[in-house]
Amino acid sequence: MKKSHKNYCPVAGMLNIVGDRWIWLILREAFYGTTRFSEFERNIGLAKNLLADRLAFLVDEGILEKRDVGDRGTRYAYQLTPKGTSLETTLIAMHQWGLEHLYEDGLVPIEILERETGKPIKTMRLESQSGRALNMSDLSIQAGPSASKATRARFSEVPTNEPQFANSNSDKD
Amino acid sequence: MKKSHKNYCPVAGMLNIVGDRWIWLILREAFYGTTRFSEFERNIGLAKNLLADRLAFLVDEGILEKRDVGDRGTRYAYQLTPKGTSLETTLIAMHQWGLEHLYEDGLVPIEILERETGKPIKTMRLESQSGRALNMSDLSIQAGPSASKATRARFSEVPTNEPQFANSNSDKD
DNA sequence: GCATATTGGTTTCAAAACGCAACCGATTGG
DNA sequence: CCAATCGGTTGCGTTTTGAAACCAATATGC
Numbered sequence: 001m002k003k004s005h006k007n008y009c010p011v012a013g014m015l016n017i018v019g020d021r022w023i024w025l026i027l028r029e030a031f032y033g034t035t036r037f038s039e040f041e042r043n044i045g046l047a048k049n050l051l052a053d054r055l056a057f058l059v060d061e062g063i064l065e066k067r068d069v070g071d072r073g074t075r076y077a078y079q080l081t082p083k084g085t086s087l088e089t090t091l092i093a094m095h096q097w098g099l100e101h102l103y104e105d106g107l108v109p110i111e112i113l114e115r116e117t118g119k120p121i122k123t124m125r126l127e128s129q130s131g132r133a134l135n136m137s138d139l140s141i142q143a144g145p146s147a148s149k150a151t152r153a154r155f156s157e158v159p160t161n162e163p164q165f166a167n168s169n170s171d172k173d
Numbered sequence: 174m175k176k177s178h179k180n181y182c183p184v185a186g187m188l189n190i191v192g193d194r195w196i197w198l199i200l201r202e203a204f205y206g207t208t209r210f211s212e213f214e215r216n217i218g219l220a221k222n223l224l225a226d227r228l229a230f231l232v233d234e235g236i237l238e239k240r241d242v243g244d245r246g247t248r249y250a251y252q253l254t255p256k257g258t259s260l261e262t263t264l265i266a267m268h269q270w271g272l273e274h275l276y277e278d279g280l281v282p283i284e285i286l287e288r289e290t291g292k293p294i295k296t297m298r299l300e301s302q303s304g305r306a307l308n309m310s311d312l313s314i315q316a317g318p319s320a321s322k323a324t325r326a327r328f329s330e331v332p333t334n335e336p337q338f339a340n341s342n343s344d345k346d
Numbered sequence: 347g348c349a350t351a352t353t354g355g356t357t358t359c360a361a362a363a364c365g366c367a368a369c370c371g372a373t374t375g376g
Numbered sequence: 377c378c379a380a381t382c383g384g385t386t387g388c389g390t391t392t393t394g395a396a397a398c399c400a401a402t403a404t405g406c
Contacts, residue, residue, distance in 0.1 A: 008282050010271025011201050011264065021192030028184050031309055037354050043327065047394050052355060074401060075353070083274055088309045089297045090266040091184065097263055098183025101256055108317035109181050109324055114301045115313040122300040124262045128287045129295050136204055136261045140288040144281035151282055154216065210383050220365050225384060247372060248382070 008148045017061050018087065022046055022054055024094070027080075027087055030064065035077040063087070093124050181321045190234050191260065195219055195227055197267070200253075200260060203237065208250040236260070266297050 018024065025044045034040055041051055055078055058064040063084035069077045095112060103109065114121055126134040143155045191197065198217045207213055214224055228251055231237040236257035242250045265285065272281060287294055299307040316328045 009201070010268045010275055010283060012198060013275040014267050014271040015194040015197055019194030019197065021188040024188055024192065025185060028182070032314055038352075041354090047396090048355065049357085050392095050394070070353095070402075072402075075403090085309060086273065087270060088299060090263060090270055092299055093263040093266045093297070094187050095183045097260060098187040100259065102183055102186040103319070107319035109320045110183060110328075111313075111315050111317040113313045113315070114307060115311055117301065118313070119302050121307060121312065122302050122304070124266070124297055124299075126261060126265055126297075127295045128290065129292050131295070134287060134294060136258060138288055139294065140284075140286045140291070141205055142284050142286070144284040146276070146280035147282045155283075211381075214383095220367095221384065222366095222386085223364070243373075243382095245373075248374090 008151050026054055030080050031091060035079055096123055181324050199227055203253050204264060208252055269296055
């Protein structure tokens with residue numbers, strides 16, 4: 001688990017913590033309710049040594065919490081902290097992208113439903129403060145108030161901040 | 174770039190494609206408007222051979238499109254396809270998580286604004302179809318209509334489908 | 347209460363991936 | 377026409393991965 005990227009970028013900084021495929025499977029399991037070392041191992045199929053590394057790392061980063069739940073010690077439960085729980089939006093966005101692009105004919109192998117109504121939750125979408133649907137081409141990405149010199153230089157190179165796409169798909173609304 | 178995970182899970186399947194930290198930095202750049210090999214190289218700081226591998230892979234997966242933009246051939250532009258563009262929700266969710274957890278006192282190194290109003294976009298959130306804010310504990314995750322036997326077995330193990338959290342933070346609304 | 351299985355790891359080792367540097371042909375700029 | 381840039385490829389030493397063996401402490405079956 002090396003942390004190679006500079007974190008003047010929130011995405012790069014986040015990738016230093018959760019930029020690993022196994023970590024997302026661990027988090028998925030944690031969201032499903034898995035708490036025990038052996039359950040993670042069984043459900044993910046990850047080698048013990050790598051699982052141990054990843055779990056220790058996530059605990060260290062404050063994403064998971066390791067609690068001793070043995071009657072006389074040495075049985076552990078790994079549970080999401082609030083910081084870990086707030087990864088839910090990213091995880092669900094990933095799930096929804098997978099559902100849309102990985103299966104044919106709208107086949108659904110795993111459902112995410114609102115417990116109360118039994119209906120699927122809303123597909124995540126970019127929105128303005130007023131609730132208008134947006135896509136990337138509606139956005140302006142720029143150096144923020146606390147941007148470093150490097151970030152400022154990087155973003156002033158492209159004065160329009162206009163993302164380019166292969167197809168203008170602004171008809172998606 | 175190996176694809177090791179089974180894709181009966183949308184998250185695992187997605188990780189087979191974008192489960193690599195470098196790939197997300199490439200995608201971030203693509204969303205910023207970067208199109209050229211040398212620009213990706215400069216802005217990300219990734220070795221040429223690895224960048225070439227990742228770009229070819231993303232083209233192969235239909236996330237990026239490689240167009241020849243040279244006057245007499247051999248100058249290329251890599252641009253997001255619609256499939257790639259639809260990763261925007263995940264990328265923005267990552268950006269927002271990073272902003273919230275990586276910096277002190279609400280410092281903002283990079284801003285994502287609605288171009289039209291200049292205001293920050295809305296923070297992404299789980300919502301019911303009716304627009305009610307949800308968190309993971311409001312959800313029921315279960316085998317879907319097209320679930321494999323293994324998936325069905327996996328989810329019937331936990332009849333309640335009740336995610337467990339270290340802290341009950343249902344007070345976040 | 348004794349044997350056996352399970353939990354939660356650590357260690358070892360070969361294979362794969364990484365990352366750096368050198369090289370290279372085609373193209374573009376001056 | 378000469379130099380610089382673009383978009384790579386190749387080689388090579390280092391790091392990480394993933395499978396397997398091993399292990400102490402606890403829990404379970406009888």
